[in-house]
Amino acid sequence: MTTATTERDDTLAMLRDSLARYLDDNHGFEQRLYALRKADDAPPPFWRGLATELDLLGAALPESAGGLGGGMAAHLALMETLGGALAAEPYLSTMVIGAGLLQRNPGxxxxxLLGRVVAGEAVLAFAHGEPQSRHDRADVQTEFVRDADGSFRLSGRKAVVHAAPWASHLLVSAIGSAGLSLFVVPKNTPGLRLRAYPTRDGGRAADIVFDNVRLPADALLGEEGGALPKIEQALDEATLAVCAESVGVMRRLMRDTLDYVRQRKQFGVPIASFQVLQHRLADMHMALEQAAALTASVGEIIDDASSGERARAVSSAKVAAAKACKAVGQGAVQLHGGMGMTEELAVGHYVRRATLIEGQFGPPSWHLRRVAKLRAALVLAQA
Structure with missing residues (x-):
């Protein structure tokens, strides 16, 4: 292990420890329940403190952008810690996807906007998925046209845009004569209609309609028609980040489940002494550790991988994480019994998040088909 790697790991460990302590103080389970009951469209109360108190929103960004240069390793470390507190949004939408797209489209x-994001003054949401797209990243029907004065008009609709109710700006994909492009759209832009709603895991999302929305020329991010490869990369990075989040979610489920089976007694002994339950817990632990190991190994290569290598590796990690979420989530509920799905017990909240992670950015079946297509294309290319 090189000195640089050791220093990076030490820095990430300090960031994780600081973040975990901060979340314990500012986003504990009772505070989460209060925020869910309040259910407004302001960002979660803990969000600004990540910038103003911890100064860690730029941990993954290069130093030239006001960050620490941690790259994907920093995203994964922070997402696992955030997952353990059910606090991944709006970090996922703002820093992993949004800041990544802003970096790759400088101007x-x-x-x-990236400076405001790092300072905690702006929240981003990625408006890309549409009612018909079904995880097809190139299936975009929202359209834009360029007017004679260089400005743009945007029309179409987006579905289930996570963190949109909390966002100050949307990053919107749209199709034009030159191909797929990206635009920065302030949420208060005239002609933009947003229908907000809570998600099953306690987050916020929205369906959005763009009715001939007028945008200035500088709203375009990067080169007109050149957005698809950058969107593919951003979504692959987000998928791997969700895998890391799932590790944090599952570690909390394992911890709570182990505590419960050691305390719960039947026939005068803790149920943790029952061999069949020990086997179940061992299976849950193995699924979790396999997903964690694969996520970490993909994180080591993703920054330097080709697009095909990145896609195959990320999809493989997502399949492992989804299967682990199912095994650990179902095991935690069954070992807790009916009380495992109550609102008053944290395990139910974590199981719901684990269940939604299984399908986020594509279910296992979609990622398995993706890997198969990529491998077939690689074999044909080598023939």
Whole structure:
């Protein structure tokens, strides 16, 4: 292990410890329940403190953008810790996806917005998925046209845009004569209609309609028609980040389940002494550790991998994480019994998040088909 790697790991460990302590103080389970009952469209109360108190929103960004240069390793470390507190949003939408797209499309507006994001002054949501797209990243029907003065008009609809109710700006994909492009759209832009709703795991999302929305020329991010490869990369990074989040979710489920079976007694002895339950817990632990190991190994290569290598590796990690979420989530509920799904017990909240992670950015069946297609294409190319 090199000195640089050791220093990076030490820095990430300090960031994780600081974040875990902060979340314990500012986003404990009772505080989460209060926020869920309040259910407004302001960002979660803990969010600003990640920038103002911890100064860690830029941990993954290069130093030239005001960050620490941690790259994907920093995203994964922070997402696992956030997952353990059910606090991954709006970090996922703002820093992993949003900031990643802004970095790869530099310009005056993108640079200024990225600075506001790192300072905790702006929240981003990625408006890409549509009612008909079904995880097809190129299936976009929202359209834009360029007017004679260089400005744009945007029309279409987006579905289940996570963190959109909390966002100050949307990053919107749209199709034009040159291909797929990206635009920065402030949420208060005239002609934008947003229908917000809670998600089953306690987050917020929205369906959005763009009715001939007028945008200035500098709203375009990057080159017109060149957005698809950057969107593919951003979504692959987000998928791997969700795998890391799932590790944090599952570790909390394992911890709570172990505590419960050691305390719960039948026939005068803790149920943790029953061999069949020990086997079940061992299976849950193995699924979790396999997903954690694969996620970490993909994180080591993703920054330097080709697009095909990145896609195959990320999809493989997502399949492992989804299967582990199912095994650990179902095991935790069954070992807790009916009380495992009550609102008053944390395990039910974590199981719901684990269940939604299984399908986020594509279910296992979609990722398995993706890996198969990529491998077939690789074999044909080598023939």
């Amino acid at each position: 005056a507006q993108a640079d200024a």
